[in-house]
Amino acid sequence: MFEKNRDILMCNENHYVTDLKNTCEYPKFISKKYSRETFQLINGELYHSKVEIDRKVDISTLKKEVIFVFGINAVEEIKRILQNKHRESIIIIIEPNPSFFNYALQQKDLTEIFMEPNVLLFVDSVIGNLNIFLQKIFYNFNFLKYLKNTNVYVTHYYREKGIQKVKEMLVEIRQIISSLLFSLGNDLEDNLIGLERNVNNIENIIRSKNILTLKGMFNDIPAVVVAAGPSLNKNIEDLKKINIG
Secondary structure, eight states, X not given: OHHHHHHHHHTOTTOEEOOGGGSOOOSEEEEEETTEXXXXXXXXXXXXXXXXXXXXXXXXXXXXXXXXXXXXXOHHHHHHHXXXXXXXXXXXXXXXXXXXXXXHHHHSOOHHHHTSTTEEEEEOSOHHHHHHHHHHHHTSHHHHTTTTXXXXXXXXXXXXXXXXXXXXXXXXXXXXXXXXXXXHOSOHHHHHHHHHHHHHTHHHHHHSOOGGGGTTTTTXXXXXXXXXXXXXXXXXXXXXXXXXX
């Protein structure tokens, strides 16, 4: 099982997994009976796994979105999200407990989950590394365009035992998203289209004429200059009222 999971994860360079040798061993696997696993937490408390779908979270095949999922060990819950999401939606699985990932890597078949290039994995307890990971991911045009629609799904363990860690990471995620959206302006999709076209046309831009040659050419000639896109849409009625005669 380990080799299968390792190979499928290596097919996507966007995954981030911390060095498992230097991580906490808790939650620590103790036993398994039928489909229920028992883990010991660092405080000695026992956690019994449970396949329990949170149906309050609306995952729709009709909405393109970024879905943040907390917890890799709840494979059945993740598979349900895969079945119900839009085919272009992005799933980012965040596992703050590397010991859970280490267990799932060796004991569970993760190939169905990670066959899709739109499913990404982050394994680490360090929130600062989550910042670096997400910034790298969302600089990709294909992912950034869905950032205005986000969703969060918390798997059973984190609903029952790890909600505080989830809250801490969500604060960081919100800050990252807010920063990215603010830097792109009011209309995310319009800005992305313009930015992508500029990147694709960089060679033509370099060869184009210097606009400074036009300086002074239209002195004393009345004109109305507006920006195309959202700005034009907002001001079109006012522009129609202008009478240049």
